[in-house]
Amino acid sequence: MKKITDDDLTLLYYGEHDDPSLAARVAGSDELSARFEALGEELARMEVLTPPERGDDYGAEVWRRIAPRLAEERTSSGWGWLTRLRAPRFSLAGAFSITLVFAVAFFLGREGALTGPAPVGTDSAQAAVLNDLDPAQLLATSVSRHLEQLNVTFTQFANSPDLSNGMADRAMDMLLANRLYRQAAESRGDRKLATFLGDLEPLLIELAHEAYKNSPATQNRMQQELKDSLLFRIRVMNKQLTDSQIST
Amino acid sequence: MKNSSQKTIRKAAAGDRLAFRELVLDNSHAMFRLAWRMTCDEAAAEDIVQEAFIKAWRSIGDFRMEASFRSWLHRITVNTAMDYLRKQSRRKQLEVEEPQWERVSQASEPARADVQIDIRTQTQAALLKLSEMERAALMLRHFEGHSIDEIASTLNLSANACKQTVFRAVKKMRIELQPLVAT
Numbered sequence: 106m107k108k109i110t111d112d113d114l115t116l117l118y119y120g121e122h123d124d125p126s127l128a129a130r131v132a133g134s135d136e137l138s139a140r141f142e143a144l145g146e147e148l149a150r151m152e153v154l155t156p157p158e159r160g161d162d163y164g165a166e167v168w169r170r171i172a173p174r175l176a177e178e179r180t181s182s183g184w185g186w187l188t189r190l191r192a193p194r195f196s197l198a199g200a201f202s203i204t205l206v207f208a209v210a211f212f213l214g215r216e217g218a219l220t221g222p223a224p225v226g227t228d229s230a231q232a233a234v235l236n237d238l239d240p241a242q243l244l245a246t247s248v249s250r251h252l253e254q255l256n257v258t259f260t261q262f263a264n265s266p267d268l269s270n271g272m273a274d275r276a277m278d279m280l281l282a283n284r285l286y287r288q289a290a291e292s293r294g295d296r297k298l299a300t301f302l303g304d305l306e307p308l309l310i311e312l313a314h315e316a317y318k319n320s321p322a323t324q325n326r327m328q329q330e331l332k333d334s335l336l337f338r339i340r341v342m343n344k345q346l347t348d349s350q351i352s353t
Numbered sequence: 354m355k356n357s358s359q360k361t362i363r364k365a366a367a368g369d370r371l372a373f374r375e376l377v378l379d380n381s382h383a384m385f386r387l388a389w390r391m392t393c394d395e396a397a398a399e400d401i402v403q404e405a406f407i408k409a410w411r412s413i414g415d416f417r418m419e420a421s422f423r424s425w426l427h428r429i430t431v432n433t434a435m436d437y438l439r440k441q442s443r444r445k446q447l448e449v450e451e452p453q454w455e456r457v458s459q460a461s462e463p464a465r466a467d468v469q470i471d472i473r474t475q476t477q478a479a480l481l482k483l484s485e486m487e488r489a490a491l492m493l494r495h496f497e498g499h500s501i502d503e504i505a506s507t508l509n510l511s512a513n514a515c516k517q518t519v520f521r522a523v524k525k526m527r528i529e530l531q532p533l534v535a536t
Contacts, residue, residue, distance in 0.1 A: 111523075111524070112516075112520045115519070115520060115523050116516075119494055119495075119519075121500065121501050121516075144523075144527070147526070147527045147530045147531055148495065148523065148526070148527070148530075150472070150476055150530040150533050151476060151480075151495060151496075151526065151530070153472055153473045153476050154390055154393075154473070154476055154477065154480065154496075156385065156386045156389035156390060156398070157389065157395050159381070159382055159385055163381050163382055163385065164377055164378035164379070164380075164381035164382065165378060167377055167381045167402055167403060167406065168374050168377045168378065168381075170403055171377070171403050171406050171407055171410075172370075172374075174407055175370060175373070175407070175410050
């Protein structure tokens, strides 16, 4: 008769043993019963591993935290706006400014995390000009200009019923610029500015991917969000950045 | 973990955020418990749950409706937890926690509550000594009631390799837990 190992008893304990006679053999033997009982007692000790309780609203809390991120994540290939996310569109008009933003972000970030070779499209004259500027001032000036553009586009979106005027393309350019400025602010340790720019991203993502299209409810929510707080915050931040430039 | 309806899963797979929200509400508690048992760390478990749902959202379009949604979510949670664990240097924490073994044995007449807390700490320490794979296999078998075949699929192992992983985990845990049985 085959010797019964502890592995056999483990499988029996978890109801996974494929020999139906094993349970009877264990029950009929004092030695096997004692071993099986010891195994059970030792594994039962794991029951003290009770996770900390979560409240009834834990699921809602998880949702609240992840919902903004879902907008920029992909799922099935059938989602039109997400397919476009894989092949971002850039308006021709935005191409030059994006190159400049790359250049600015590169120079701002080179003391921090954004290190590497100079971005393609940065000519030596541009590099020389950027090199002569104070990084803090350069960041403030660049972000201030970026916020002015955001203010115009967002105001237009918040007030206009007609949204078929290249809004998405502009928003995509601004989203990319916003991310680069946020990274530059992070790498320079300006957490307040980085957080502020991060707060703008969810709406820019929705705008860039036309989440408002065919959804009046989404459009209303986005417009309301702008009117309620974002436009005001953009103007306040822009004022602070402009004031900081004047004082330096 | 509640049994999320096929209809809700289908809708979420088609990109319905409200349906996905329902899945999040239904499954967050169970995913937290699993993530906590994998890490024994409350904050990490919360992060893992969120990250796992983001991953689930990314790939729910590829979910095969004939498969078990619960197992699918467990797989994502376990893989996310294993990624987390790999990034963490848990050994240092264990070295800090281990002296508490001595505290129990040296205490003359410890209060019952203290003993319970120490048993819990020691059991956690024992669990954290397992490899990530052993821990995942044991947690899925012992607490989640997954079959060996399901665990093998979750951990991308053959059934036999999975069985051996569970055996190793049980043996290691028994060695660690034996002294506690008499407590």
